[in-house]
Amino acid sequence: MLARLFLLAMMGFLFLSASMRARDERISPVNHALTKEECSACHFAFPAAMLPSASWTRLMSSLESHFGEDASLDEASVAAITKYLNSNSADSSWIGNRFSRGQTNNWPIRITETDHWLREHKNQSFKNTSSSEDIYQSDCVACHDNAVKGDFRVNDA
Ligand code: HEC
Ligand code: HEC
Numbered sequence: 001m002l003a004r005l006f007l008l009a010m011m012g013f014l015f016l017s018a019s020m021r022a023r024d025e026r027i028s029p030v031n032h033a034l035t036k037e038e039c040s041a042c043h044f045a046f047p048a049a050m051l052p053s054a055s056w057t058r059l060m061s062s063l064e065s066h067f068g069e070d071a072s073l074d075e076a077s078v079a080a081i082t083k084y085l086n087s088n089s090a091d092s093s094w095i096g097n098r099f100s101r102g103q104t105n106n107w108p109i110r111i112t113e114t115d116h117w118l119r120e121h122k123n124q125s126f127k128n129t130s131s132s133e134d135i136y137q138s139d140c141v142a143c144h145d146n147a148v149k150g151d152f153r154v155n156d157a
Pocket of ligand 1: 026050111112120121124125126135136137138139140141142143144152153154155
């Protein structure tokens with residue numbers, strides 16, 4: 001009886017961890033029309049779930065000097081986009097997600113400076129093997145073909 005219970009518990013555990021691992025590869029793409037429109041003009045629309053609210057708030061309050069570009073918007077758009085990003089951010093649920101868990105302090109406004117991103121790419125080369133040119137770290141779609149769909153698996157990794 002005990003052995004059978006143990007077996008059942010183990011099976012449940014395996015199933016749970018397998019489904020969690022499968023989910024790990026997907027992250028909701030931006031599904032807010034205004035955010036998608038305004039925040040994909042210069043680069044792919046970075047998913048809200050990749051930064052915590054503190055970072056989005058900081059980033060959205062300095063759009064006039066956005067990584068050397070002027071990305072400023074009218075007040076109403078800033079408010080609406082900030083609201084969308086914050087309510088879907090990495091720490092919008094009480095347990096957070098893998099982009100917020102384990103990050104202790106100093107939240108950057110770059111996804112590419114979060115602990116999770118750096119961990120996932122620590123063995124990654126950012127040189128293009130055929131042209132020996134640099135690949136921008138922030139150019140997610142250069143390597144993640146299906147990033148816009150929220151799929152960050154890399155087939156030939
Ligand atoms: C030079 C290529 C390259 C660039 C540029 C790049 N990545 Fe990756 N990334 C990879 C590889 C390779 C992996 C490992 C994939 C795997 O294990 O399937 C990875 C892993 C990941 C993972 C983990 C996959 C998962 O299942 O959780 C995430 C999330 C991710 N990248 C997001 C990003 C984001 C966001 C950007 C842009 C800010 C980015 N990457 C830019 C190559 C790249
Ligand atoms: C006028 C062009 C432009 C617009 C519009 C724009 N950005 Fe950017 N964004 C940039 C540039 C340039 C960078 C820096 C790319 C680099 O060199 O790494 C950047 C970088 C970022 C990064 C950091 C990526 C990383 O390295 O992890 C985030 C996050 C970001 N933008 C969010 C947004 C959001 C949210 C919006 C919409 C409100 C937006 N951007 C609109 C030009 C733009």
